[in-house]
Amino acid sequence: MSLITDTHNRRADTDAPLIPILAERWSPRGYDATAVVDEAALTTVLEAARWSPSASNVQPARFIVARRGSKSFATIHGGLMGFNQAWADSASVLIANVAELPVDAETKLVTESPWTRYDVGQAVAHLSIQAQHEGLHTHQLGGFDGVALSEAFGLAANQVIVTITTLGVLGDASTLSPALLEREIAPRTRKPLTELLLVND
Numbered sequence: 001m002s003l004i005t006d007t008h009n010r011r012a013d014t015d016a017p018l019i020p021i022l023a024e025r026w027s028p029r030g031y032d033a034t035a036v037v038d039e040a041a042l043t044t045v046l047e048a049a050r051w052s053p054s055a056s057n058v059q060p061a062r063f064i065v066a067r068r069g070s071k072s073f074a075t076i077h078g079g080l081m082g083f084n085q086a087w088a089d090s091a092s093v094l095i096a097n098v099a100e101l102p103v104d105a106e107t108k109l110v111t112e113s114p115w116t117r118y119d120v121g122q123a124v125a126h127l128s129i130q131a132q133h134e135g136l137h138t139h140q141l142g143g144f145d146g147v148a149l150s151e152a153f154g155l156a157a158n159q160v161i162v163t164i165t166t167l168g169v170l171g172d173a174s175t176l177s178p179a180l181l182e183r184e185i186a187p188r189t190r191k192p193l194t195e196l197l198l199v200n201d
């Protein structure tokens with residue numbers, strides 16, 4: 001039996017109708033390693049992050065944007081955990097999503113606000129949906145060495161890398177290793193909605 005390796009339609013099988021962009025978004029590992037993202041599209045994707053809501057409109061999200069071939073791209077790629085390193089260099093852009101934590105005005109100590117990282121996540125969600133609209137794909141990563149990357153980019157004490165986003169053009173999944181291909185074409189699943197609704201009065 002031959003595997004179906006065309007990953008261009010991995011639309012979610014939803015129980016209620018979603019707008020197409022949401023249903024069609026998924027996180028690939030098989031990007032086109034030669035594709036270059038149009039600069040106007042990249043600016044639009046980042047602009048979507050800029051216009052995401054944030055608590056008190058503090059706008060704590062910062063981004064390190066690294067195009068393939070740049071020194072910054074090599075630095076981010078070098079800071080990924082092995083499993084992610086194996087495929088993420090095929091993305092056109094690697095983006096480090098940074099939370100700028102509040103600094104106490106008197107003590108000058110870095111503090112934690114419950115909303116800062118939440119706001120960064122929301123900015124990345126907006127970015128990823130805009131990317132999907134531009135015909136691009138994103139895959140967010142938690143598997144990276146945050147300490148090493150913070151040092152490499154000389155981040156301030158209140159700037160924390162929360163996640164990395166890979167951004168690029170969908171490629172030919174059949175070029176992936178067997179282990180990665182298996183994940184790439186695995187059925188997309190979610191918990192039932194009823195399990196998520198603690199109260200649905």
Ligand SMILES: Cc1cc2nc3c(=O)[nH]c(=O)nc-3n(C[C@H](O)[C@H](O)[C@H](O)COP(=O)(O)O)c2cc1C
Pocket residue numbers: 025026027028084139140141142143144163188
């Ligand atoms: C915060 C976060 C961290 C993630 N970390 C990784 C990672 O390190 N490596 C990876 O391959 N995928 C990672 N993912 C991707 C998730 O596994 C993926 O979004 C999830 O399985 C749902 O699949 P979908 O995005 O295709 O719907 C991460 C996603 C998020 C939101």
